[in-house]
Amino acid sequence: MADFIELLLNPAYWIAVLRIATPLILGTLGVLWCERAGVLNLAIEGIMVAGAFTGWLAVYLGWPLWVGVAVAALAGAVFGWLHALLTVWLALSQHVAGLGITMLATALSYFSYRLTFPKVSSPPTITPFAPMDWLGIPVLSGQTPLTLVAIMLIPLSAWVLYRTPVGLAVRMVGENPQAAEGQGLSVAAVRTGAVVAGSALMGVAGAFLTLSAFNAFFFNMVNGRGWICVALVVFASWRPAKALLGALLFAFFDALQLRMQQLGDVGLPYQVYLMLPYALSILALVVVARRATYPQALMKPYRKGER
Numbered sequence: 001m002a003d004f005i006e007l008l009l010n011p012a013y014w015i016a017v018l019r020i021a022t023p024l025i026l027g028t029l030g031v032l033w034c035e036r037a038g039v040l041n042l043a044i045e046g047i048m049v050a051g052a053f054t055g056w057l058a059v060y061l062g063w064p065l066w067v068g069v070a071v072a073a074l075a076g077a078v079f080g081w082l083h084a085l086l087t088v089w090l091a092l093s094q095h096v097a098g099l100g101i102t103m104l105a106t107a108l109s110y111f112s113y114r115l116t117f118p119k120v121s122s123p124p125t126i127t128p129f130a131p132m133d134w135l136g137i138p139v140l141s142g143q144t145p146l147t148l149v150a151i152m153l154i155p156l157s158a159w160v161l162y163r164t165p166v167g168l169a170v171r172m173v174g175e176n177p178q179a180a181e182g183q184g185l186s187v188a189a190v191r192t193g194a195v196v197a198g199s200a201l202m203g204v205a206g207a208f209l210t211l212s213a214f215n216a217f218f219f220n221m222v223n224g225r226g227w228i229c230v231a232l233v234v235f236a237s238w239r240p241a242k243a244l245l246g247a248l249l250f251a252f253f254d255a256l257q258l259r260m261q262q263l264g265d266v267g268l269p270y271q272v273y274l275m276l277p278y279a280l281s282i283l284a285l286v287v288v289a290r291r292a293t294y295p296q297a298l299m300k301p302y303r304k305g306e307r
Helices: 002-008 011-036 044-060 065-089 094-116 145-163 165-175 177-182 187-213 225-235 240-263 270-289
Strands: none
Touching: 011 044, 011 145, 011 165, 011 187, 011 225, 011 240, 044 065, 044 094, 044 187, 044 225, 065 094, 065 187, 145 165, 145 187, 145 240, 165 177, 165 187, 177 187, 187 225, 225 240, 225 270, 240 270
16 A cells, blocks of 8 residues: 555656556547547547558658658548548448548558568667656656647647637537538538548547657557547547546556556456556446537438438
8 A cells, every 4th residue: 555655646657647648638639529520430549550650650761750740640631531531421330431441541551561661570760759848847747749739739629619610610510410501501511620630639649659659660559549539538528628637547547557567566467457447447437428418410420401
């Protein structure tokens, strides 16, 4: 018990929590924008893989780190446009299209990696974002600029969503597309824009892993984080501020299991520790999701003129 209390009082632990939470914040915001517009985007896992690979490859080829971030966002936006084409304009199943794009984006990334580096035995490395001095704030020490971007996007997303005409349009097409059409809005265009923007954030979430958390791209590095983001949106009740809370909660459990493995004196198999953040997150999700109010038009295709 004393070791656990000492762990919680250690600033290094909370630094790790925020670092682990960063890609979850970005990915969850991406999913939130898609679902607020009424589109379920299960392509996030593959989009994060594509963002991780394309951003890292751009930097490996000599481009600056921020260009790598932009390339990752562009890759996410392209796959988001494909998802919108299939689900918004062609009204195909959002579940099937999302899973299909996940497999496509993942396979293309792995294939491109093997094509670019056919004979390497270990992943090539780059120089990632360097940690910044955050004005002496202990928890923010050691974080990279992408963490600052993720944190700033929380209030920015909330402001855009609830205080601007763009946010009103997105919420309207996610709640009542018929009313949105009656106001002269193009439901398909608004949904497409939200999906493309949200997918760009997913690409940046993947780029964080290769440009900030690590310095190389390797297979399975996303490791289910995309699916966690889908669940965190439900936990957050589709609100940006609560999305931050959900990401930090999962990161807290994840960092905790890593430290418990390092202590190594409990006598449990390591698989129990690996399961811990997922099991506790599912429990929190079950408790919170029963009171969640989801967008009324979520997963419902819409064709112009329909009532």
